[in-house]
Amino acid sequence: MTNNQKNETVQDETADAPEPKTTPLTDLHSDMGAKLVEFAGYQMPVQFPLGVLKEHLATREDAGLFDVSHMGQAWLTGANAALALEALVPGELQGLEPGQQRYTQLLNDEGGILDDLMVTRSDGIFGPEGLFLVVNAACKEQDFAHIAAHMPDDVTLEPIEDRALIAFQGPKAASLLAGLVPDIDTMPFMSMRHGIISGVSCLISRSGYTGEDGYEISLPEGDATSITSQLLTLSGVEAVGLGARDSLRLEAGLCLYGHDIDTTTSPIEAGLLWSIGKRRRIEGGFPGAERVQREIAEGPSRRRVGLRPDGRAPAREGTKILDMDGNPIGVITSGGFSPTLGGPIAMGYVETGFHTAGTKIQLFLRGKTLPAEICKMPFVPQRYYRG
Amino acid sequence: MSTTKYSVEHEWVALDGDIATVGITKFAQEQLGDVVFVELPEVGAQVAQGGDAGVVESVKAASEVYSPLTGEVVEINEDLETAPELVNSDPDGEGWFFKIRVEDMSEYEDLMSADDYAKFCKEQD
Numbered sequence: 001m002t003n004n005q006k007n008e009t010v011q012d013e014t015a016d017a018p019e020p021k022t023t024p025l026t027d028l029h030s031d032m033g034a035k036l037v038e039f040a041g042y043q044m045p046v047q048f049p050l051g052v053l054k055e056h057l058a059t060r061e062d063a064g065l066f067d068v069s070h071m072g073q074a075w076l077t078g079a080n081a082a083l084a085l086e087a088l089v090p091g092e093l094q095g096l097e098p099g100q101q102r103y104t105q106l107l108n109d110e111g112g113i114l115d116d117l118m119v120t121r122s123d124g125i126f127g128p129e130g131l132f133l134v135v136n137a138a139c140k141e142q143d144f145a146h147i148a149a150h151m152p153d154d155v156t157l158e159p160i161e162d163r164a165l166i167a168f169q170g171p172k173a174a175s176l177l178a179g180l181v182p183d184i185d186t187m188p189f190m191s192m193r194h195g196i197i198s199g200v201s202c203l204i205s206r207s208g209y210t211g212e213d214g215y216e217i218s219l220p221e222g223d224a225t226s227i228t229s230q231l232l233t234l235s236g237v238e239a240v241g242l243g244a245r246d247s248l249r250l251e252a253g254l255c256l257y258g259h260d261i262d263t264t265t266s267p268i269e270a271g272l273l274w275s276i277g278k279r280r281r282i283e284g285g286f287p288g289a290e291r292v293q294r295e296i297a298e299g300p301s302r303r304r305v306g307l308r309p310d311g312r313a314p315a316r317e318g319t320k321i322l323d324m325d326g327n328p329i330g331v332i333t334s335g336g337f338s339p340t341l342g343g344p345i346a347m348g349y350v351e352t353g354f355h356t357a358g359t360k361i362q363l364f365l366r367g368k369t370l371p372a373e374i375c376k377m378p379f380v381p382q383r384y385y386r387g
Numbered sequence: 388m389s390t391t392k393y394s395v396e397h398e399w400v401a402l403d404g405d406i407a408t409v410g411i412t413k414f415a416q417e418q419l420g421d422v423v424f425v426e427l428p429e430v431g432a433q434v435a436q437g438g439d440a441g442v443v444e445s446v447k448a449a450s451e452v453y454s455p456l457t458g459e460v461v462e463i464n465e466d467l468e469t470a471p472e473l474v475n476s477d478p479d480g481e482g483w484f485f486k487i488r489v490e491d492m493s494e495y496e497d498l499m500s501a502d503d504y505a506k507f508c509k510e511q512d
Binding site: 046047051052053054056243244246247312313314316336337339344366 | 420421423424426442444445446447448449468471
């Protein structure tokens with residue numbers, strides 16, 4: 001029995017690879033009996049003894065706690081930080097209110113995606129005048145170099161190396177965290193504020209990568225173990241690894257960088273038009289604006305879609321998508337088993353014209369064709385806090 | 388009565404006459420995690436030692452199943468179609484995969500004993 005298809009989120013170790021880095025929570029994961037794998041140069045828990053399936057369902061039903069300290073955190077300081085960063089991303093950043101958070105993408109000159117990131121206006125609320133950034137672990141070094149190289153003299157990128165990042169996700173996360181941080185359960189979705197958990201000063205945002213209500217908490221690395229351990233003692237809270245993080249985000253229809261989006265895909269092809277502000281669509285002024293504006297006007301030639309394969313066999317990344325006559329029309333970029341739905345789900349790109357929900361298509365799986373249907377995403381309804 | 392032997396691909400093989408029952412070991416299912424789908428060969432199919440004989444998928448990933456012996460598939464565990472979790476809950480029993488009519492007994496004789504397999508797993512862990 002041989003693992004021939006790589007885990008969605010986990011890369012192979014190679015013999016001459018450098019020693020993987022640890023996070024402030026690696027020892028805690030080991031003590032808890034987690035199965036550790038190398039991901040983006042870090043030793044990360046892929047699952048805890050509970051297992052992917054139950055960790056996934058616990059997050060949907062109660063609350064899950066994730067270590068995401070491998071992700072890149074940084075301050076972008078200066079009064080003109082939002083204006084300066086807009087030169088690299090299509091998101092509307094100048095209009096962000098202090099504490100307000102937004103999802104956007106770093107684009108290359110061809111309108112391809114270098115990375116996706118979360119941007120929060122920090123000034124006067126919880127940090128220096130400017131922006132707080134969170135980028136993907138695998139991209140952080142090149143992202144930070146790219147951003148730093150393109151900032152004017154009065155804007156400075158300061159990577160944050162001494163803070164952990166944990167995600168606390170699920171329908172019970174708000175009420176449980178409110179027991180420790182008063183009023184945290186009424187803070188708006190996609191906002192960030194300062195909060196004190198057991199005497200530790202934390203940056204708490206109401207956001208996540210599971211489709212559930214929840215928080216991401218940035219905290220000093222020296223306090224990460226005690227705060228995480230404390231949250232894990234709360235009723236219904238389970239430690240969750242990268243395996244379930246991947247299946248949760250797939251059910252929520254959220255893109256995984258390097259799989260569903262990369263340097264060849266544009267935000268329009270990826271269905272991320274919603275993340276581009278009206279002013280930016282008209283004015284442009286970001287890398288690849290020409291392609292993005294053309295695709296907005298004329299429609300892209302391919303589109304990211306959701307897929308439901310018939311039967312029970314999961315269709316994984318790389319599976320070819322065919323029309324009913326057997327002609328290739330696209331490829332799956334993320335696919336697996338949905339614990340919530342109890343069946344296979346996938347996302348991928350198809351030629352425009354085949355992208356409408358309900359369109360019958362075929363998947364080419366292990367030498368056979370398997371019927372499937374294009375469907376709307378998310379696969380499982382998002383349950384973000386809407387006040 | 389049958390004696391159970393083991394392959395380097397983490398399958399167990401229980402022989403009864405010339406019929407070998409094949410499944411994956413407790414160690415293998417622990418490594419895989421929650422099994423959500425099993426694809427088995429068709430009854431009547433000819434499988435070769437080391438050749439493809441199916442796929443077992445967890446939430447995370449797909450893994451090939453290789454036949455530990457050469458022969459004809461005479462029976463498959465149809466319960467796995469609707470209850471793949473049997474591979475986790477009872478890998479040595481109700482979670483069996485398929486039965487083969489063995490062609491070459493020396494292939495079976497060359498598989499690992501339970502003691503050798505336990506040592507083999509220890510080295511892998």
